[in-house]
Amino acid sequence: MLTRRTISSFVAACGLALVLCASGAAQAQEFVYRDGSTRAPTVEEYLKQAGAGAKFVAHGKLTIDGKRVNCGKRPTVINPNFDSWGGAFPGFLILNTKKIAGLSTQVKLYVYSHECGHQFIGANELKADLFAIRRGVKWGWLDAHGIEEICTFISQLKGDAVHPPGPKRCKLMRNRFRELTEGSGQRADSAPPSGAQMLGPPH
Numbered sequence: 001m002l003t004r005r006t007i008s009s010f011v012a013a014c015g016l017a018l019v020l021c022a023s024g025a026a027q028a029q030e031f032v033y034r035d036g037s038t039r040a041p042t043v044e045e046y047l048k049q050a051g052a053g054a055k056f057v058a059h060g061k062l063t064i065d066g067k068r069v070n071c072g073k074r075p076t077v078i079n080p081n082f083d084s085w086g087g088a089f090p091g092f093l094i095l096n097t098k099k100i101a102g103l104s105t106q107v108k109l110y111v112y113s114h115e116c117g118h119q120f121i122g123a124n125e126l127k128a129d130l131f132a133i134r135r136g137v138k139w140g141w142l143d144a145h146g147i148e149e150i151c152t153f154i155s156q157l158k159g160d161a162v163h164p165p166g167p168k169r170c171k172l173m174r175n176r177f178r179e180l181t182e183g184s185g186q187r188a189d190s191a192p193p194s195g196a197q198m199l200g201p202p203h
């Protein structure tokens with residue numbers, strides 16, 4: 001449950017400087033609500049502003065490369081014109097399916113889960129990263145190969161006012177992955193042979 005305070009800090013960081021943000025070259029997108037205010041839009045308001053290309057996907061209906069995903073009961077807005085891979089406002093997620101199209105399945109799931117993390121832990125980017133890694137291990141879609149793909153992806157990002165540099169994010173996620181998978185019989189520090197099973201749930 002987001003407290004009022006959490007929501008306002010969330011809005012400040014994620015609403016103004018949207019989120020998984022931006023390639024090394026691009027700046028974090030500033031979401032400025034049409035009337036000039038910076039309060040977070042409702043999903044209806046966001047859809048209206050995003051225009052014809054945007055699509056509402058109810059919770060429970062979203063699949064990523066055939067895998068059903070959810071973020072509690074939160075819906076997702078698919079927006080091919082969004083500046084980043086994904087974004088989050090309190091109560092809903094944004095996914096740019098056009099921009100994530102070239103990413104591997106595990107990186108796509110990381111993007112979605114990172115944005116989902118903001119729904120639960122607020123604006124902190126590193127915590128949202130770790131939320132995604134924990135989820136990936138727990139739900140069984142993240143393996144040692146995937147963590148390296150995520151690292152390759154994120155390490156290109158230089159960071160900005162709210163996002164630490166990509167290599168730092170990579171290191172923290174890799175460490176968390178190791179912690180979570182140690183003793184599971186999987187080697188976390190090298191890619192498994194192709195066709196290896198993904199990590200199963202912890203029990």
Ligand SMILES: [Zn+2]
Pocket residue numbers: 019020021114115118124125128
């Ligand atoms: Zn983020």
